[in-house]
Amino acid sequence: MAMFINCTELEEGVLCNGTLYTIPEARLTFHDNMFWVYLAIYVALVLTAGLMSGLTMGLLSLDMMTLKILKDGGTTREQKYARRILPIVKRHHLLLVTLLLANAAAVEAMPIFLDRISDPVIAICVSVTAVLIFGEVVPQALCTRFGLAIGSTLAPLVYILMGLSFIVSWPLSKLLDCLLGSNHSTFFRRAQLKVLVDLHGPGDGSGDEEHLTTDEVLMIKGALDLKGKSAKDAMVNIDNVFMISSNACMDHNTMTQILFHGHSRIPVYEESRSQIKAVLLMKTLIKLDPDDAVPVSSLLLDPQYFRPVIFIDDVKPLHDLINLFQTGKGHLAVVQKSHQGRQLRGLQDNTDDVTPLLGESQDDPQHDSPQQVGEVVGIITLEDVLEELLQEEIMDETDETQIRQRIQLAKAMAHKKSLLKRSQSHPEESRGQIQAGQSLAGHSSEHLNVDVAVAASQRSDDAPLLGSTEVLA
Known part of the structure; x- marks a missing residue:
């Protein structure tokens, strides 16, 4: 039994026996002018996605506390950059939603233009490679290292994107503010500040960093400890x-x-x-x-x-x-x-x-x-x-004199004790040496004037410099 097929070519496709079939468009080759248009659009989308990804990493990694410190205490260039970025970063969730929305739009639009100029296998390989290298790795690496300068330079573009996506991004940002809070600034407690000061202490001498000296570290930590003392x-x-x-x-x-x-x-x-x-x-x-x-x-x-x-x-x-x-x-x-x-x-x-x-x-x-x-x-x-x-002892002239006198007395007392020990084993030989040791100890005591009785009674390594006044009673 013979079957007859009647096909009619239309603008929408081919109509065969009442069924409409769509004819796939032929892939563009580099000989076609539209090939280069689609390729240029695809490259622009990759760069846009990479820019949004880099800005997301660079701007959102800048903490409010860090920006405030740079604004008031940074170099002239850092202060300029921080002043331009600070109003943007204050709207943390609005900035986050805007950049992610622009990044998602660029990434989702890439396959539309790539499919017209390549087959599926090549499209997958090129898309993965381009998005990974030029859309994620390179932009995030650059913006992490130079986030302050890049964010300040592209601040006008961020404002434009906020305006274009305001209808969608603003409600989402307010929802995030209600759920997660709007304050994302870091607050350092005293224990954390002490560790931070230690990390900025004396370094290995390399680089241009201005390290704190040991005395500066001790003074800062001492000031922080005063609250608990x-x-x-x-x-x-x-x-x-x-x-x-x-x-x-x-x-x-x-x-x-x-x-x-x-x-x-x-x-x-x-x-x-x-x-x-x-x-x-x-x-x-x-x-x-x-x-x-x-x-x-x-x-x-x-x-x-x-x-x-x-x-x-x-x-x-x-x-x-x-x-x-x-x-x-x-x-x-x-x-x-x-x-x-x-x-x-x-x-x-x-x-x-x-x-x-x-x-x-x-x-x-x-x-x-x-x-x-x-x-x-x-x-x-x-x-x-x-x-x-x-965090150090303050020594004056009087303290130094008293220390020398106490050392002198301690030496005399130690010499006298050694002679007494020898006298127990050799009484006849050590009798004259004992008398000499007593004379030496007595001479040291006279040299200490009025504080001898106090210093001799304490005889300890951690004896206070302020002598007791039992002799005054």
Whole structure:
């Protein structure tokens, strides 16, 4: 049985026995003019996708905190770039949706133009290679390295893309703001800042980076640690404080002791060492004659010779103490044990790790009292606070002299002990050497003047430089 097929060629295709068949378009070759048009469009789409991918990586990798730092503290060029980028990056989700939308449109349009100029196998190979190398790897590598400069240069283009896609990108960005929040800035806590400072410390000397010196690192870390340190961490124990009694006189013996210790301010106590009544200023005593033996109690009647005592709680933070010393009330404070209520409040204050370091002082009449309300446990001076800030000991001429004297006395005592040990095994041979050792120790003790008894009683490697004053009692 024969079958007849009747086909008619139409504009839409070929109509055969009532069925319309579409004739596929012939692939374009490089001899056709449209081949180069399609190829140019495809290359433009690859470059557009790569540009959007690079901008997404470069701009969104710039943190708000980093841009603010560069805006105020960067080089002239960095400040210029940061000022242009900052308004764009503030709209984090709007920027994200805009760049991803433009990237997706370019990537999805590539196959439409590539299919007309190549077969499917070649189209897949070329598309994967072009998108991977020129649309992802190279743009992201460049924008990661030079994101600030590229983002600043292409900022006008980003604004144009935001305007073109505003109808779609703005609702999506607001939805992301509601779900994820709009604040994406990084906040460094004190522990993180200390690690950051360490990473910017002394380097290996290579490159043009301006590394921090060791002293700068210690000072910055010391300033960050002041929030968690209180007066009891830096104070001098009351047993190691040199002070004089209000019943003493400014005679030769007392002035010799004052000269030996070399302090600019000396506490004055009444009856017991825990009852400190005033702080004498040594520079005001220069004109006093030791032969007059002026009573200390009479000096406390003249405000030019003394300063009132500043009593602070042992839980008072050191940065608040610096603010107190800056007011001019004095550079020496007496530390007393805090009441339980104030101590709990101080501990709660120390746990606040988000409070800025340069905040307002929390001084109040209950926290810093002009009168003693608790047990005195020590004193603290401005030098003690600065040592905590610098993370190093501050040595003056008096400290160096006392150290040499203590070393001399320690050597004499060690020599005497070695002679005593030898005398136990050879009593007859060592008798003369023992007498010589005792003479050497006695000579060293006389050289130490008034502080020998204190230094000999302590005999420890970590003996404080401020000698005890049991000899004054």
